[in-house]
Each structure stands twice: as C-alpha cells, then as structure tokens.
Amino acid sequence: MDQEKKKTATKYLVLDDLLDHVGRYVSGDQLASDLGVSRESVWKAIKTLQKEGHRIVSKKKTGYAYLSSDHVSEQVVQKYLGKLSQGQQAFDAIRVFDEVGSTQTYAKDYLAKHPGQNPSIFTARTMGAGYGRRGRAFFAPKDRGLYISLSLPVNPEKPMIASLLTTSAAAIIAQVLEETFPGLNVQLKWVNDLIVKGHKVGGIITEAVFDMERQQYNALVLGFFVNILPADYPEEIQQKAMAVLDDPSTTIDLNFLLARLTLALIDMNNGYQDGTFLADYRKRSFLIGQRVSIQVGQEILSGEVTGISNQAGLELLLDNGEKKTLYAGEVTKVKLYENLNL
Structure with a gap:
C-alpha cells in the first residue's frame, strides 16, 4: 500500500x-x-x-x-444507521454525493437497473437540479439542509396508497424534527409541505419505479428535503421559505438526524396503509376550517376545508355548497397564509 x-x-x-x-x-x-x-x-x-x-x-x-x-458523510451515516437499528436494518445501497443534479432522478435511474429487496438511501450535500411536485425546482444550499431520496421496497401483499404514504411520511418527519429540536412546532399543509412559523421548511414527493418488462413496481421513492440551517434564499422564495433553526451558527449533526429520519420512515412503511398516522396528520394540518383555493388541473376550486378523509384526501365544501374529496391538486392560497404558494 x-x-x-x-x-x-x-x-x-x-x-x-x-x-x-x-x-x-x-x-x-x-x-x-x-x-x-x-x-x-x-x-x-x-x-x-x-x-x-x-x-x-x-x-x-x-x-x-x-x-x-458539518456535512453529510457516508461513513458517519452508515455508522449511525447501524447503531440506531442495532444492526437489524439492511440497505441495498447508501450513496452520499458532494453534489448531484437530483437525488430523486439518480435514485429512480439506479433502482430501474438495480431493483433490490431492502431500502436504499441517496443523499447529497447540495443539488443542482432538485425538484418537487409538478417538477418545480427548489433551492438546495450546501450543508444547510437534508436532501434525501429513500427507496422503499414494494410489498406485494400490501396495497400502495400514495396519498396515505405521503401524508404518513409528513407526520413522521414532523415528529422526528420536534423530538430533535425541543420547542419546535411543525404544521402540515396538504399534502406534502412542512411548515414552521407560517413558512415552508420542507417538502415531500412520492414516486414509483415501474418495470415495464415484468409489469410490476420495483420500488417506491420517497424524496424529501428539510431546510435545517438558514441560508441566503433566492429573492423569489425569500418570503416563503425558512429553516428549522434561526441561528446559522448552530451545531447540528446532520448525519444523526438523517439516520433517525430514514429509519423512522422505513418503519412507517411497514404499516401506514391502516391510517395509523392520520390522527397526527390531522392535528398538524392548519387547513382544516380555513378557506382555500386549490388548483386541480386547469381548474381552480374555492371553498372551506372541512377535514382529511380516511384515505388522506382533502375534504372540501365548495362555495356552491357541493362537497368534494380531493386526492390531487395544489393549495395555492390559504386565507391566513397567502405566502405558501410553493
């Protein structure tokens, strides 16, 4: 040597x-x-x-x-994952990039070629082409947050319920953040936004990798980001985005938090279909009882949110008196929080 x-x-x-x-x-x-x-x-x-x-x-x-x-490290992440799971959780792949276009794109490409039996983690210190729902780009400042794509193996004996998976993941991430940072209060904007003090600090996207030859899904890819430390956000999102912590000099072990989040989400995947996490999701939702505008395709619907259904749909009483339950769409305006159009 x-x-x-x-x-x-x-x-x-x-x-x-x-x-x-x-x-x-x-x-x-x-x-x-x-x-x-x-x-x-x-x-x-x-x-x-x-x-x-x-x-x-x-x-x-x-x-x-x-x-x-002060950064995500593959060696440190692997060590914490082993410790926290007591060596019981296996992974097919753990990839930590200094910089990547998008962890979500990389994860889907990788999993299409390497289907596995265990979860995989793809994360980066920064991303140049990260995206969220509807393909919307977002800002990923280096070492100021967590940018993660977690593959979750598909269990053929259990149904895939995208709405429940996304909302359950949101509730779990909120719980782990509050346990990590005492005094923090995380609210949720249907369906996938993490909100602190009226500003977005994180988001979730759920996608599937489908094998055309075998006509079956290889994996679910749960992509999420959390702004942990303050950063110089671009002007167009300065009024909308925020970090979990206020002090940019705060010392935080991103690797330990990453390990906790991913293990909690893997555990969630074993039983989210029964709606276990809906009560917490409903409690955190600030939309219930509020007037909102929602874009569904090319249509804008306006009305009052009356609740979250047992399949995690948004229950809406429209201005014309009609009741609707939505499983797709984007809340573009909330009466109390008009800055959440992200």
Missing part, C-alpha cells in the same frame, strides 16, 4: 473508532493501539478529519472526542 492510500485508510479507521465513542474522549495511545499505527499517524488523521469538517475536540492528557460533522 502506498503512503497516500495508507494515510486515507488510517483516517477512516480513526474516524470509525471515534464514532464508537461519540462525545467521549479516546486517548491517542488507545487509538494507536486499537489500529496498530503510530501516535503521529493518529494525530495526522485527526487533523485531516478536522479540515474535512468533522468536529473532533482534543484535551491534553485525555485524548480526542468526536462531536459531529
């Missing part, structure tokens, strides 16, 4: 050892002994990791402690 490869291998080994003791100090001597390398090699590896954005602190006569990373 040449020197450069040896240095790289040592770096990964040191990080892996530190990740076994997150928040706790490990002495340089112990690391050197564990890995069969010199103290100097450990020190050089630590310096390299710190330069790459891993928050590793040192204390004289005590050692080094890993705290977090």
Whole structure:
C-alpha cells in the first residue's frame, strides 16, 4: 500500500473508532493501539478529519472526542444507521454525493437497473437540479439542509396508497424534527409541505419505479428535503421559505438526524396503509376550517376545508355548497397564509 492510500485508510479507521465513542474522549495511545499505527499517524488523521469538517475536540492528557460533522458523510451515516437499528436494518445501497443534479432522478435511474429487496438511501450535500411536485425546482444550499431520496421496497401483499404514504411520511418527519429540536412546532399543509412559523421548511414527493418488462413496481421513492440551517434564499422564495433553526451558527449533526429520519420512515412503511398516522396528520394540518383555493388541473376550486378523509384526501365544501374529496391538486392560497404558494 502506498503512503497516500495508507494515510486515507488510517483516517477512516480513526474516524470509525471515534464514532464508537461519540462525545467521549479516546486517548491517542488507545487509538494507536486499537489500529496498530503510530501516535503521529493518529494525530495526522485527526487533523485531516478536522479540515474535512468533522468536529473532533482534543484535551491534553485525555485524548480526542468526536462531536459531529458539518456535512453529510457516508461513513458517519452508515455508522449511525447501524447503531440506531442495532444492526437489524439492511440497505441495498447508501450513496452520499458532494453534489448531484437530483437525488430523486439518480435514485429512480439506479433502482430501474438495480431493483433490490431492502431500502436504499441517496443523499447529497447540495443539488443542482432538485425538484418537487409538478417538477418545480427548489433551492438546495450546501450543508444547510437534508436532501434525501429513500427507496422503499414494494410489498406485494400490501396495497400502495400514495396519498396515505405521503401524508404518513409528513407526520413522521414532523415528529422526528420536534423530538430533535425541543420547542419546535411543525404544521402540515396538504399534502406534502412542512411548515414552521407560517413558512415552508420542507417538502415531500412520492414516486414509483415501474418495470415495464415484468409489469410490476420495483420500488417506491420517497424524496424529501428539510431546510435545517438558514441560508441566503433566492429573492423569489425569500418570503416563503425558512429553516428549522434561526441561528446559522448552530451545531447540528446532520448525519444523526438523517439516520433517525430514514429509519423512522422505513418503519412507517411497514404499516401506514391502516391510517395509523392520520390522527397526527390531522392535528398538524392548519387547513382544516380555513378557506382555500386549490388548483386541480386547469381548474381552480374555492371553498372551506372541512377535514382529511380516511384515505388522506382533502375534504372540501365548495362555495356552491357541493362537497368534494380531493386526492390531487395544489393549495395555492390559504386565507391566513397567502405566502405558501410553493
């Protein structure tokens, strides 16, 4: 092994050892002994990791402690996924990109060629061509949020209910965010927007990969983004978009949050069809009781939202007295929140 490869291998080994003791100090001597390398090699590896954005602190006569990373890292994500699932959750693929056009596009292309039995995760530090519902582009500032496409294997014994899958995922993401950030209140705008303080902080898109030859679905791809830290948003969305956190200097472990979110969503996929998450979704919806305008195809419908159906449809009392339940469409205006046209 040449020197450069040896240095790289040592770096990964040191990080892996530190990740076994997150928040706790490990002495340089112990690391050197564990890995069969010199103290100097450990020190050089630590310096390299710190330069790459891993928050590793040192204390004289005590050692080094890993705290977090300022970016999504494949090695760190895999470690957290293993720890949180106690090694029980298998993945067919975990891909972390420094930059990609769209994790959703990549995921669908990959899964069309590599159908699998287990979930796969595709994420990136930034995206150049990310898109949401109706193909609408969105801003993905580097290392300021999570941009994830999660493939969920199709269970032929259970129905695929797109409306329930999307709303259940929204409820789960909201729950995990509130558990991670005490005091946070996440509301939901039907069908797929995460709202904090009247501004959009995230969104969800659900798509399927269909195998034409076998005439069956290979996988469901749940794409979602969450703005975690503030960023300089483009002028056209400055009044609409916001981040979960107000302070741009807040330290947050994106890898741990990513692992928690994906595992919670995988668990959700095992039983969302029975409407388990509808009660929470309804509680978080600020549309119920509000007057809205909804675009359905080329038509604009106006009326009052009376509820969310058991299949996660939007129940609407139209101005002409007619009752409708919608499973597709986009809320373009809410009486109290006219800035949510995203």
